[in-house]
Amino acid sequence: MSDKTYKVPTMQEMSAKGESPEVLFWVGCAGSFDDRYKAVTIAFTKILNEVGINFAVLGPEESCTGDPARRGGNEFLFQMQAMSNIQVLDGYNVKKIVTACPHCFNTLKNEYPELGGNYDVVHHSTFLQGLINDGKVTLKDGGEFKGKKITFHDSCYLGRANGVYEAPRDVIKALDAELVEMKRCKTKGLCCGAGGAQMFKDAEPGNKEINIERTEEALDTGAEVIAAGCPFCMTMMGDGVKNKEKEGSVKVLDLAELIAKNQGL
Amino acid sequence: MAYISQIAFLLVLAVAGYLLSKRIGRIKKNIQLGKDIDRSDQKGERTKNMLLVAFGQKKMFKKVIPAFFHFLIYAGFLIINLEVLEFIIDGIAGTHRIFAPVLGDFYTVAINIFEFLAVAVLLACVVFLIRRNILGIKRFTTLAGWPKLDGNLILVIEIILMFAILTMNATDMLLQGNDPHYTQTGDFFFSSFLTPLFEGMSVSALHFVERFAWWFHIIGILGFALYVTYSKHLHIFMAFPNTYFARLVPKGQMKNMDEVTTEVKAMLGVGDAGSSEPPAEIARFGAKDANDLFWTDLMGAYACTECGRCTEQCPANITGKKLSPRKIMMDTRDRIEEIGLNLQAGKPSEDGKSLLGDYITAEEVNACTSCNACVEACPININPLDIILQMRRYMAMEESSSPQSWNSMFQNVETNFAPWKFPPTDRFNWADKVNN
Structure with a gap:
């Protein structure tokens, strides 16, 4: 635009x-x-x-x-x-x-x-x-996320590792969206499976992939958007949504993308 | 004749004291087998953590129901043990309830409070036995052998000890009218429910039961104290130093290996590489065996009460991988105990075994996502992740036995400055897409 x-x-x-x-x-x-x-x-x-x-x-x-x-x-x-x-x-x-x-x-x-x-x-x-709080970004009323259910997947390295839980949630709330939480969130958030260099190798034998477990939990919230703030989480959740054949109805988006879309950028 | 019981008591006390101090010394030595790490800073913050997390049980209350029953046992343990002081004075001096005449009515109140707590502990132990054995809670059903027996034994011993107190008080009340040696104390509420059991007995039989319960309780407590040092139950003491000495930096921060920094600086020719001191002898990069770990890791292993909250939250474990942070801590404790026993027996320090390999497999270590869920979940701030990451360092730097995909990733970082095989010249290509 x-x-x-x-x-x-x-x-x-x-x-x-x-x-x-x-x-x-x-x-x-x-x-x-x-x-x-x-x-x-x-x-x-x-x-x-x-x-x-x-x-x-x-x-x-x-x-x-x-x-x-x-x-x-x-x-x-x-x-x-x-x-x-x-x-x-x-x-x-x-x-x-x-x-x-x-x-x-x-x-x-x-x-x-x-x-x-x-x-x-x-x-x-x-x-x-900070940009939202300082009024430097004013989110448009009735933007495309208004009233939509968005869930936030906590990245371990942002959340537990550094105690940042509220900033991403405040961004989502500012979009006038309905923030819905997964069963395991914030300090109890479940890892996407890619941290600790797991992104760069296959998982050890088990009975399930971690990202599938987490994606199921995200889908259970009924959210249309799974918001993320980490490239590895993005890949893992995106793959999970594809695996569940939900890519038509559920999007995995980064916080910056949510704002850019709202602003028509 | 009157002195016999006093002498016997002193003997019991001396033997228990000797065994206990020997065992505590052994544990201390075992913990000191770990590598040094400085945790003498921020004393105020550390004290605060200990008071909140260990003394105040803050992290326990993430699970309210077990926290409530655990708190009953904890408060009972702390407060009922005040009575042990009277036991010891009575035992040495040959007196009976020496505080009763001194404290008067308050003594009756105090004993009634102890009895209330004894009943509360009893109930809580029964609830915990049910949780462990009947409710099918996964973090308990996954325990087998000694750890499972240990967990149940502790609860059963505590129940028996509480019954001993109540029996002792019940028979004491019946004796108070019949034997001048038994000081008048007023009624004890909870043990009076047990008096009907003993009412028909002769004075000498009552006397026998009362003495038996008294001795059983004090020997039981001393024996339990010794047992605890071999058991997961050691957390009742170790929770305090463990929370005091726990890491205070953000959970995501890995400990820097200063010995590597010295070498890297020399290689790059930067910084204070001028300090021409030859690098100190580096025993080993990372950890292969329990004594390659830091003393704080070993202390954590002794502090672990095997509750399994860590494993319950571990994403790898939840999805069926072999990794279990609880097992990491249990293995570490078992191995450092074994190393300690070898040293005690004067055997060579190398017994051909090691923590990584014989206890913990590479598969477990490699499965960790370093998500810190286990660290967050631990009610007393134990850090299984720290041990896992030190083993990865050993595998990568000493054995070059990291998974093949990781070795490729390392190579990419080294040659392309990115974990993927993209030419570094393409790094800024994304900017061409910003305007279309």
């Missing part, structure tokens, strides 16, 4: 002009390479543009935070990644980071300080909640 040209400034460009952004958008590997999550990256970029946030990305200079390597046990590889990232971030004098990946969020916020990287890191759910 908007004819505006969205910009994606890189740190390198800004630095060449002697400028520095207010916030660095850390895109993450999934946000850069995963076809489904690229849409989330784009939705969030559009919101940042609309609101007029002075942001930048690292672009080709970005690199894996090392989270999957660390969770898989390869501490050497994690620290190599972390230290070279810290060199890049400190080289640009980055102070504030926003990311749409709870795994990147957790690693940058909690694990980089011990290796000398100290940044103010927020997850995009908290960032979006």
Whole structure:
């Protein structure tokens, strides 16, 4: 709807002009390479543009935070990644980071300080909640989610790992949607099955896939939208919905996508 | 003649004290076999956690019904044991209910409160026996062998000990009119229901029953204290240090391996690599055996009461995988006990066995999603995830035995700077799609 040209400034460009952004958008590997999550990256970029946030990305200079390597046990590889990232971030004098990946969020916020990287890191759910609270994003009345049932799937690395439970829910409530909770939510939320580097290997033998168990629970709420805030959860829940052949009636959407849709971006 | 029982009592006390202190020393030594980790910071925050979580049972109340009955037993244990002080003084001095004349009416009130709690504990233990054995609750039905017996034994012992108190008080009341040695105390409400059982007995028979119950109770308590140190029931003590020394950082934060940092810094030529000290001898990256873990992990293993709330919440376990966080803690305890016994017997520290491999399999360790549900669920802040992740570190860095897909992922991160095999030059291609 908007004819505006969205910009994606890189740190390198800004630095060449002697400028520095207010916030660095850390895109993450999934946000850069995963076809489904690229849409989330784009939705969030559009919101940042609309609101007029002075942001930048690292672009080709970005690199894996090392989270999957660390969770898989390869501490050497994690620290190599972390230290070279810290060199890049400190080289640009980055102070504030926003990311749409709870795994990147957790690693940058909690694990980089011990290796000398100290940044103010927020997850995009908290960032979006801030934009709504400050009136920078005014959600349209009667938008496409008004009155619709939306359930939020807690990402372990956002929820239990870092205690962020309310920000994503506040974003959903601001859409005038009906937030419905799954039986296991917040501190008791059930993992999608992809954390701890499980995303990168097949599950051990069992009698069920974890994402199917979780998707069944989400579908039980009768929600039309399963909202997520994590690329791995997005994949797992999306696969689960497909497995249950519900992709025609139930959508898995990220919080940024919900807002972008409401705003007609 | 009068001194015989006093001497016997002192002997019982000395033997129990000796065995108990030896066993406590052994457990302390076993815990100290773990690697050092500094938890001496934030004393205020730690004390607060201990008071809320251990003393205040905060996390128990996530499940209200068991929390209520557990609280009855807990309060009963704390308060009824005040009476043990009187038992010990009476036993040593040869007196009988030495506090009764001193406290007067308050003594009667106090004993009535103890009796009320004894009945409450009794009821709670019966409820727990029913929950464990009849209601088919999965976290209990999945226990077999010694852990199952242990859980039931504790409840049965507690029921018997409570009956001993009530029997002792009932016969005491009957003796109060007949034997001047028995101080007048006023009526005890709950044990008076038992007096009809003993009313027809002779004074000497009553005397025998009362003494038997007294000795049974005190020896029972001392024996139980010793038993507890070999049992899952040790949580009644270990919950306190375990909550005090528990991690205070966000649950998602993995502990940094400083020994790796030193090497990585040297490799990259950054930071304080100038400190030319040769790197300290690194025993092993990650954990293969129980003594490769931190002492806090071993303390957690001794604190675990095998309630299974962790396993009940574990996504891997729920979906039929072999991983069970409760089993991780039980295995860790069994193995560190075994290592401790080997050391005690003067055997070589290497017995050809290890925690990873002989107790816990790679399949279990690899199944974890690191979701922290087990850590969140534990009523006393035990951290099974910490143990799992240390084993993964051993597998990745010492054995290179991580799953093949993980090795590929590591390789991708190393060469493409992403866990997937995409060329790093494509990383920013998404930006081309923003405007169409």
